[in-house]
Amino acid sequence: MNYPTFACTPAEPVTECKYGGLNEEQLAAAKVWSEYWIDNAFRQTPMTWEEFQELPERIAGLYRSGDLEVPEVVLCESPFGCVQAMDQNGYDATKWSDTYQGGNMWSAVESYVTYFRHVLNLTIPEHEKYDDWEWLAQHGGGFRMMLEKHCFISNYPTKILRELHCDDGPTHEWSDGFAIWHINDIAVDEQIVMNPESQTIEQINKEENADVRTIRIERFGWSRYLEVSDAKEIDFRDNDVEGTKEALYATDQGRRFVVTCPTGKVPTMGVPDEVTTCEEAQRWLQGDKPFNLITRT
Amino acid sequence: MKIAELVQHSEDILAGKASIQPGQPTEFTPAMDYNDGIAQGDLNLILVEKVPKGYVKQSPKQKKLVPGQTEGARHFLMRLTGVEIFVHPDWNLDDYDGQNGPVLVVTKTVTIEHPTHGNVTIHPTRTVECRYQREWDAEQKRERRNAD
Numbered sequence: 001m002n003y004p005t006f007a008c009t010p011a012e013p014v015t016e017c018k019y020g021g022l023n024e025e026q027l028a029a030a031k032v033w034s035e036y037w038i039d040n041a042f043r044q045t046p047m048t049w050e051e052f053q054e055l056p057e058r059i060a061g062l063y064r065s066g067d068l069e070v071p072e073v074v075l076c077e078s079p080f081g082c083v084q085a086m087d088q089n090g091y092d093a094t095k096w097s098d099t100y101q102g103g104n105m106w107s108a109v110e111s112y113v114t115y116f117r118h119v120l121n122l123t124i125p126e127h128e129k130y131d132d133w134e135w136l137a138q139h140g141g142g143f144r145m146m147l148e149k150h151c152f153i154s155n156y157p158t159k160i161l162r163e164l165h166c167d168d169g170p171t172h173e174w175s176d177g178f179a180i181w182h183i184n185d186i187a188v189d190e191q192i193v194m195n196p197e198s199q200t201i202e203q204i205n206k207e208e209n210a211d212v213r214t215i216r217i218e219r220f221g222w223s224r225y226l227e228v229s230d231a232k233e234i235d236f237r238d239n240d241v242e243g244t245k246e247a248l249y250a251t252d253q254g255r256r257f258v259v260t261c262p263t264g265k266v267p268t269m270g271v272p273d274e275v276t277t278c279e280e281a282q283r284w285l286q287g288d289k290p291f292n293l294i295t296r297t
Numbered sequence: 298m299k300i301a302e303l304v305q306h307s308e309d310i311l312a313g314k315a316s317i318q319p320g321q322p323t324e325f326t327p328a329m330d331y332n333d334g335i336a337q338g339d340l341n342l343i344l345v346e347k348v349p350k351g352y353v354k355q356s357p358k359q360k361k362l363v364p365g366q367t368e369g370a371r372h373f374l375m376r377l378t379g380v381e382i383f384v385h386p387d388w389n390l391d392d393y394d395g396q397n398g399p400v401l402v403v404t405k406t407v408t409i410e411h412p413t414h415g416n417v418t419i420h421p422t423r424t425v426e427c428r429y430q431r432e433w434d435a436e437q438k439r440e441r442r443n444a445d
Contacts (some may be wrong), residue, residue, distance in 0.1 A: 040405055043428075059345065074298065091422070179396055184368065185412075186367070210367065210369070211367045211369060222304055223301055223304060226300050234301055242314065242317075242336075244317065245299075245302060247303060249300075249301060254433070259303075260306045260307045260310060261307070261310075262317045262321060262415065263310075263319050263414060264308075266303055266307045269433065272433060285430050286341065286430075288396070288429065291332045291334040291343045292334060293334050293336055294335060295323050296317075296336040296337075297322065297336070297414050297415035297416075
């Protein structure tokens, strides 16, 4: 493990935890340490031959530490490949989430544990069993499915962005083509990113996640959505108090109140059919206890 | 169709050509009175005289003010010192779907932040109630669930 080294690391092992803050040197080391682990989490190069050779013994160590029999270790190209391998080997692939560990994708936790271990030189008996886990977090790929007779391990992604947003491609991609897509931190599907115009009104209206529905409509195009959905404009106003514009539409899915927002988004909200003006829509959204809205941000 | 006007207005906001701007911070001013409110996205923050009856002191205190994992739910207190938090007995961060959010009794200036909306600052000795915007879609869903 090619860890950075620090002058502030005590020469003698620290064997018990004490209360107290970190000094400036230790805080500076923590920043370097966290960057090391962030880089580890965003690795985009495949497992090396040396790492691959050491992998089975490290996985065996994990199973042994839990008094379990050593499984067959299979390296897959992606997390999806692991799930497929579960299915092909007789496991219930729908239960993949009950069996997985994160590997380098869980670097956040490892950055803390290893900081205490290696920078502050905390030495406790539990670290002995932690060795294999720690190695796997850095060299043993990403997600892994820990099963009775098999351990299916995903290789590293070929692409992983540090922001969960990409307008024209996936944010995560593996060598077998499996990919994950995000817009503004929200997980979406490929169609929404690459072919939003191909969505149907049914797809949009059936979307249960409010964030995803807003993204669907934004990428589909608001004008087109209200046009294609045969929406009828009922009311419109300039909201001078909030500095926004508002419109109320009747659609097949009921009434929709559309507003501009200081974030630059155009959110849409459902309101009951009894609502006939934008002002009433605002009052309804306030609920049972009306108040004087002074400003919005 | 007025929707085009709304879309144009949102583009103007992003381009800095509108009277409102993304991420503009705001605060409760001394001139504001009880029942005056500031909306940080869909979180309404309303000045109240006192903590409503039946609310209980939150312990340990939590920075997150809105249940849920969506971006819209990321309203956080910047710090927990100088603020006492009281919650409705049914309130929780996992699956609470009512409108009654935490009530903040502020003794030291505190700020509520959000990734896309502007910060809202509350000065001492204000008491501010968080109220969640009513959701028709959620109410419809609840009705459907009750009818099953």
